[in-house]
Amino acid sequence: MTTPTKLLLLNSSILGDNGQSRGLAEHFKRRLAARGDVQVTERDLVAEALPHLDGTELASWMVAEDERDAEQRELAARSEAALAELFDHDVLVLAVPLYNLGIPTQLKAWFDRVLRAGKTFRYTENGPQGLVEGKRAIVLTARGGQYAGTALDSQTPHLTHMLGLMGITEVDFVYAEGLAMGDRHREASIGEARQAIDGLVARL
Numbered sequence: 001m002t003t004p005t006k007l008l009l010l011n012s013s014i015l016g017d018n019g020q021s022r023g024l025a026e027h028f029k030r031r032l033a034a035r036g037d038v039q040v041t042e043r044d045l046v047a048e049a050l051p052h053l054d055g056t057e058l059a060s061w062m063v064a065e066d067e068r069d070a071e072q073r074e075l076a077a078r079s080e081a082a083l084a085e086l087f088d089h090d091v092l093v094l095a096v097p098l099y100n101l102g103i104p105t106q107l108k109a110w111f112d113r114v115l116r117a118g119k120t121f122r123y124t125e126n127g128p129q130g131l132v133e134g135k136r137a138i139v140l141t142a143r144g145g146q147y148a149g150t151a152l153d154s155q156t157p158h159l160t161h162m163l164g165l166m167g168i169t170e171v172d173f174v175y176a177e178g179l180a181m182g183d184r185h186r187e188a189s190i191g192e193a194r195q196a197i198d199g200l201v202a203r204l
């Protein structure tokens, strides 16, 4: 028997089941289910929101594991759980709404827990080197307006660089754009995004 591919799906819409990025993620899951050889772990980063990273939590990472007090253990566990889950999967799928020209703060809070020197990347004389090997990522974006390919698309470079810092350089983006630009536009755009998802699932 072949080992199933393990896929970690992270939702970050504040609109829950009504989120368009969640709709894309659901389509993705339906297509995966038809394949039957991919095991999905799904997280809702809004329902299980991590707080903003602060200095006290950051300091807990610097204390040796066996020297942490109860509070430091609890704080360090946030990042450790996110890291363990990331390393335990083969494919990372991010369902990403565009809010105020950026990624949701809840998703940023997740990246703040996994982008850690010595854990997911290290500094070398030649610059940072990613330590997360053999993984790929797929980003499903949902946007009210149209930005892909323009200087106003802040998400694509930001996510590409954060994933790349960890060593995840194989990244595919699916764009559902113009969702606030009328029904016809929205439906066409979602249809195209779903087709792009079908192609990606077929090549997983």
Ligand SMILES: Cc1cc2nc3c(=O)[nH]c(=O)nc-3n(C[C@H](O)[C@H](O)[C@H](O)COP(=O)(O)O)c2cc1C
Pocket: 013, 014, 015, 018, 019, 020, 021, 022, 096, 097, 098, 099, 100, 101, 102, 142, 143, 144, 145, 146, 179, 180
């Ligand atoms: C708080 C908020 C901020 C938004 N900011 C933008 C924006 O800056 N640009 C844009 O094109 N659409 C913006 N939108 C529209 C969203 O991108 C659109 O509703 C998209 O479907 C969000 O993904 P979701 O449905 O998965 O939550 C915003 C929506 C919300 C709720």
